[in-house]
Amino acid sequence: MHACIDCHKGLEEERLSRPVKKIANDYHMVRGLKCQDCHGGDHTAFDNKEASHSRAKGFLGKPKRQDIPAFCGKCHSDPRYMRKFNPKIRTDQVKEYYTSVHGKKLREGDKNVAVCISCHDVHAIRAIKDEAAWTYPIKVAETCTRCHADAKYMKAYKIPTDQLKNYKKSIHYEVLTKKGDISAPTCPSCHGNHGATPPGVDSVANVCSNCHAATAELFAKSAHEEAFSDLGQPACVTCHGNHDVLKPSDELLAGGKDTPCATCHEVNSSELKKANEIRTHLQDLAKGIDRAEAILTRAEHAGMEVGPPRFELIEAKDALIKARAETHLVKVKRIKTLTDPAVVIAEKTVKKGQELMVQLQFRRKWLAASLLGIAAVLVGLFFKIREVDRRGGSG
Amino acid sequence: MRVNRIIGWIEERIDLSGVKHLLQEKVVPVHHHTIWYYFGGMTLFLFVIQVVTGILLTFYYRPSAEEAYESVQFLMTDVQFGWLVRSIHSWSANLMVATMMIHLFSVYLTQAYRKPRELTWVTGMLLFGIVLTFGFSGYLLPWNVLAYFATKVGTNVAGVVPIVGRALLRFLRGGDDVTGATLSRFYGLHIAILPLLTTLILGLHLFLVQQQGMSVPPDVERASAQQPIRTMPFAPNFLLRDLFGWFVALGVLAALAAIYPWELGQKADPFASAPAGIRPEWYFVFMFQTLKYIPARVGPFDGEVLGVMGFGIGGLFLLLVPFLDKRAARGEPSPLFRWIGIGIILYIAVFTALGYLAPGGK
Numbered sequence: 001m002h003a004c005i006d007c008h009k010g011l012e013e014e015r016l017s018r019p020v021k022k023i024a025n026d027y028h029m030v031r032g033l034k035c036q037d038c039h040g041g042d043h044t045a046f047d048n049k050e051a052s053h054s055r056a057k058g059f060l061g062k063p064k065r066q067d068i069p070a071f072c073g074k075c076h077s078d079p080r081y082m083r084k085f086n087p088k089i090r091t092d093q094v095k096e097y098y099t100s101v102h103g104k105k106l107r108e109g110d111k112n113v114a115v116c117i118s119c120h121d122v123h124a125i126r127a128i129k130d131e132a133a134w135t136y137p138i139k140v141a142e143t144c145t146r147c148h149a150d151a152k153y154m155k156a157y158k159i160p161t162d163q164l165k166n167y168k169k170s171i172h173y174e175v176l177t178k179k180g181d182i183s184a185p186t187c188p189s190c191h192g193n194h195g196a197t198p199p200g201v202d203s204v205a206n207v208c209s210n211c212h213a214a215t216a217e218l219f220a221k222s223a224h225e226e227a228f229s230d231l232g233q234p235a236c237v238t239c240h241g242n243h244d245v246l247k248p249s250d251e252l253l254a255g256g257k258d259t260p261c262a263t264c265h266e267v268n269s270s271e272l273k274k275a276n277e278i279r280t281h282l283q284d285l286a287k288g289i290d291r292a293e294a295i296l297t298r299a300e301h302a303g304m305e306v307g308p309p310r311f312e313l314i315e316a317k318d319a320l321i322k323a324r325a326e327t328h329l330v331k332v333k334r335i336k337t338l339t340d341p342a343v344v345i346a347e348k349t350v351k352k353g354q355e356l357m358v359q360l361q362f363r364r365k366w367l368a369a370s371l372l373g374i375a376a377v378l379v380g381l382f383f384k385i386r387e388v389d390r391r392g393g394s395g
Numbered sequence: 396m397r398v399n400r401i402i403g404w405i406e407e408r409i410d411l412s413g414v415k416h417l418l419q420e421k422v423v424p425v426h427h428h429t430i431w432y433y434f435g436g437m438t439l440f441l442f443v444i445q446v447v448t449g450i451l452l453t454f455y456y457r458p459s460a461e462e463a464y465e466s467v468q469f470l471m472t473d474v475q476f477g478w479l480v481r482s483i484h485s486w487s488a489n490l491m492v493a494t495m496m497i498h499l500f501s502v503y504l505t506q507a508y509r510k511p512r513e514l515t516w517v518t519g520m521l522l523f524g525i526v527l528t529f530g531f532s533g534y535l536l537p538w539n540v541l542a543y544f545a546t547k548v549g550t551n552v553a554g555v556v557p558i559v560g561r562a563l564l565r566f567l568r569g570g571d572d573v574t575g576a577t578l579s580r581f582y583g584l585h586i587a588i589l590p591l592l593t594t595l596i597l598g599l600h601l602f603l604v605q606q607q608g609m610s611v612p613p614d615v616e617r618a619s620a621q622q623p624i625r626t627m628p629f630a631p632n633f634l635l636r637d638l639f640g641w642f643v644a645l646g647v648l649a650a651l652a653a654i655y656p657w658e659l660g661q662k663a664d665p666f667a668s669a670p671a672g673i674r675p676e677w678y679f680v681f682m683f684q685t686l687k688y689i690p691a692r693v694g695p696f697d698g699e700v701l702g703v704m705g706f707g708i709g710g711l712f713l714l715l716v717p718f719l720d721k722r723a724a725r726g727e728p729s730p731l732f733r734w735i736g737i738g739i740i741l742y743i744a745v746f747t748a749l750g751y752l753a754p755g756g757k
Contacts, residue, residue, distance in 0.1 A: 305471040363478075363479075364653060371650065381638055
């Protein structure tokens with residue numbers, strides 16, 4: 001029995017009864033906290049609004065929007081209090097929040113920016129590992145774009161509102177939502193969460209390199225690193241985009257006028273010829289692997305054992321992945337040292353697949369021959385049985 | 396003739412009168428149920444195929460968790476006709492279980508278990524259990540994903556038997572989990588213990604069949620009061636027909652092995668989760684499916700325990716049927732036991748089909 005819940009659940013005004021319905025899913029309630037732990041007041045004063053809402057009893061009521069970070073921070077910024085629930089939990093969220101664009105604008109008096117409850121909900125706050133939480137990796141993009149994709153809401157800020165639309169085209173979104181890999185990047189991965197700020201031109205490569213470390217290291221050693229820096233172009237984003245990072249294809253190196261290379265390099269320049277050469281090596285290897293896979297699959301479906309050649313093909317596939325990463329260093333020779341041996345492996349695998357298909361035909365021919373032999377024996381037996389039966393053997 | 400001289404030389408040293416009697420005087424009754432007589436011989440023929448192909452496989456197979464899968468892969472890809480021997484061994488095992496089931500139920504429905512053939516039936520039932528154990532133990536030997544998890548599930552069911560279940564599970568697995576130790580003991584069971592038991596019991600079974608001759612179904616026996624039963628000589632008439640069937644089986648095996656070679660699949664990974672829709676080989680599916688339908692608890696009892704006990708009671712019933720069916724022992728019609736047999740066949744057929752067709756069964 002709890003005076004706050006008891007009273008509020010019966011109230012006609014929906015905004016006053018709504019919290020009671022929502023707290024059934026609240027993580028604070030699960031950890032043993034109740035209304036008074038956030039809002040103060042006397043939770044034992046049944047049917048007595050004055051007593052239950054008494055300021056003397058610490059009643060805070062509904063906090064003003066600009067006070068919400070401090071309201072939540074009352075507990076969440078207190079390490080001594082929070083370590084009772086989770087010794088490892090961070091307690092710098094409010095401090096971090098005020099470094100963000102949201103926090104700075106809130107201090108300037110802008111009440112439209114996100115505060116704690118904008119992302120975490122209120123009265124139905126779920127643990128971050130809960131799949132229904134607004135901040136769960138698969139759901140967080142929708143949470144951010146509740147504001148950021150609303151053109152009318154964001155009009156005053158003069159920033160794009162097509163991020164979600166673009167993000168949904170990306171390979172990151174596909175891996176996150178279709179393959180269920182929650183380590184795939186979403187909004188906070190690149191922008192931060194409490195201290196949300198878009199990465200600057202000079203720091204976006206650091207963000208991408210948190211996951212794409214090997215590729216970032218190669219890029220850092222390439223001629224592009226200095227060139228991009230001189231031109232004020234962000235690394236990674238210039239070629240791959242930011243929200244709509246598509247699955248890269250070898251066609252990015254084709255050098256046509258719609259490709260990233262053509263942004264800086266002249267068509268038919270030596271640099272674009274180099275890019276095309278790299279593309280040719282990569283595509284030759286990719287085609288070789290595809291041919292090998294196709295013939296092994298045919299052989300497998302026909303019942304042949306393809307385990308060993310498939311295993312050998314893995315080396316060629318690994319080489320292709322490494323070679324594609326090496327494009328960031330833009331050295332043709334290094335890419336060739338990876339693709340050339342791999343092409344040989346792919347060709348050997350194709351040959352093995354062809355041998356398996358020949359073996360299959362051999363098996364079928366011998367099966368036909370042996371079945372003919374067996375049929376001949378059966379015919380012989382049939383006549384022999386008739387003969388012994390006629391001889392009077394069957395009484 | 397040279398053959399007669401060889402036979403004469405042997406007869407001076409060994410008494411061949413029993414063999415001569417078998418070849419010259421043994422007869423086989425001819426009636427509308429004679430077709431079922433061939434299934435015992437067919438099962439024996441397929442068993443011989445198993446022994447021959449099994450021996451060939453032992454030349455290359457290595458019974459350890461580290462090498463088993465690779466040795467089978469080597470057999471399939473690098474050994475001349477290794478793929479054929481392995482596929483024939485696997486297909487023949489399945490065909491043998493099928494012909495053995497036909498043999499068992501045809502003997503049951505023609506009441507061939509009645510006096511004086513009770514021991515023949517008992518030895519036959521023991522052979523049935525041995526063949527299923529052959530199938531279960533052999534299935535693990537390639538050490539692939541399906542085999543690993545099928546063995547895990549199957550031995551878990553053994554663990555459910557009251558009182559002795561835990562000890563039985565640890566005995567079968569060689570520990571708490573399915574590991575290389577399980578593989579080694581299943582291999583020993585498959586190539587040494589079971590063949591020895593089969594040799595002894597099969598020898599007794601065949602001796603009894605030869606001693607007592609072929610059973611005639613009761614309705615044919617009753618009709619023979621008016622008209623004597625037709626017969627045919629065992630040799631060469633019945634034997635030639637047997638041979639005909641064996642060559643048909645050989646052709647079917649060759650076709651299956653060449654057109655649908657037995658898959659090897661992926662190597663077992665004990666840390667991976669069981670593939671969705673895992674099920675045992677077809678001859679265990681009816682039991683597996685039954686256990687799926689039994690609720691977790693039935694009154695005060697564990698559902699799985701009840702299921703396993705049910706199968707045990709069913710097996711015991713079949714083993715003891717010659718001693719339970721008093722009417723058949725007296726040569727009288729026994730419709731109750733016939734309908735029980737038909738019921739068992741329908742139950743096995745329906746639940747096997749459900750195992751493949753029911754949702755979640757694919």
